[in-house]
Amino acid sequence: MKASRPFPYHLYLVISEADCRGRDPLWVAEEAILGGVDIIQLREKHVATDVFLDKAAQLKQVTDRHRVPLIINDSLTVAMAVGAFGIHVGQQDTPPSEVRRVWPDCQLLGYSIEQQEQLQSRETAAADCLGVSPIFSTATKTDTVTEWGIAGIRQLRGLTDKPLIAIGRMNAGNAREAIRAGADCIAVVSAICAADSPRKAANELKNVINNAL
Template identity: 35%
Template sequence: MKPNYTLYLVTEESMPLDQLLLTVEEAVKGGVTIVQLREKKASGKIFFEKAKRLKALLSSYHVPLIINDRIDVALAVGADGVHVGQSDLPLAAVRNIVPSSMIVGISVSTIEEAKEAEGNGADYIGVGAVFPTHSKDDAEVLPDGMLEAITNAVSIPAVAIGGIKLNHLPALREINIAGVAIVSGIMKAHDPYNAASSFQKEMSSTK
């Protein structure tokens, strides 16, 4: 089954387990189609526990779980995929380690990186930051037109990420993206179900 990248939820750093599970479940009920667990600061043990519980939860909704950076955690919990950055283990090496069935995504911010990702077997690319974001300290905002140029340069799905709010979606839908990745807009929402539902509704509006 091909993954649906339309509404790609990236979890908020260091959220307590119970709160994380509750928030993600509400978001999935609201229309999130794929989830990435991102824990840059957590110990391996805590990351593993969160991943294991999240995998069990998401499996019951048939929603894929992607693990950020930690290939060992992804393999240990039988996650559906792994997402790496430009400074992590090279994509070709990741492909050698993980089963062929595993989704492999990579963050890109240039046409060259996108083409290299496609050539090295990436299943999708995360393109950003599209707008200023507080979720990632070192994220640089893409120049005007770059998101479109990157998505047009490759044939694999491209997911826009970085500071995306509801009012940005009509313009983003005009670009050939497979979906949008949302962090704060859902994870920090007062009502994650309604937030996800609003994003999903806007993303699936007819162009």
């Protein structure tokens, strides 16, 4: 069972200033786009809303220039204020049904799935795509419930036709296997943000994904 409609985004960058090794996140983001990233999510969990808003507005200038969608992590306030393409929320964030009510113009609503039982929920039904989080446990996200593994992707693919975004220690070494198991998209943090050359890292990942699709 594949997604009910083609999901046009295959390489998804999740970026924050802390993940960029002291380098300008705007430079990292632009290099990643030039390397093949299709969509970018800004995740800044530990800054004030006004700081998050400023970072989002600056990043949106970059993504708009390259016609790449900008997704905001968690903050509906920031997402709406900057006119982002969409938002990604987790189990402890604003529920997707509430996002739909407050922000009907949201073009892409992502929702993290931590347990198989959550597939049957009203909130999952309200989402456009599902973040399968994490595929492999990672230091960048410690508040998770299930380490899905490749087998977990395969299992979820048989239970839903929503696009699946694999995240959690994803890299060029395991992206092919995740795609072949049923993921529609590979989301990465460190594999690009911490790479010596974000552009080269993104290009290598994109080639792996394209060859697996």
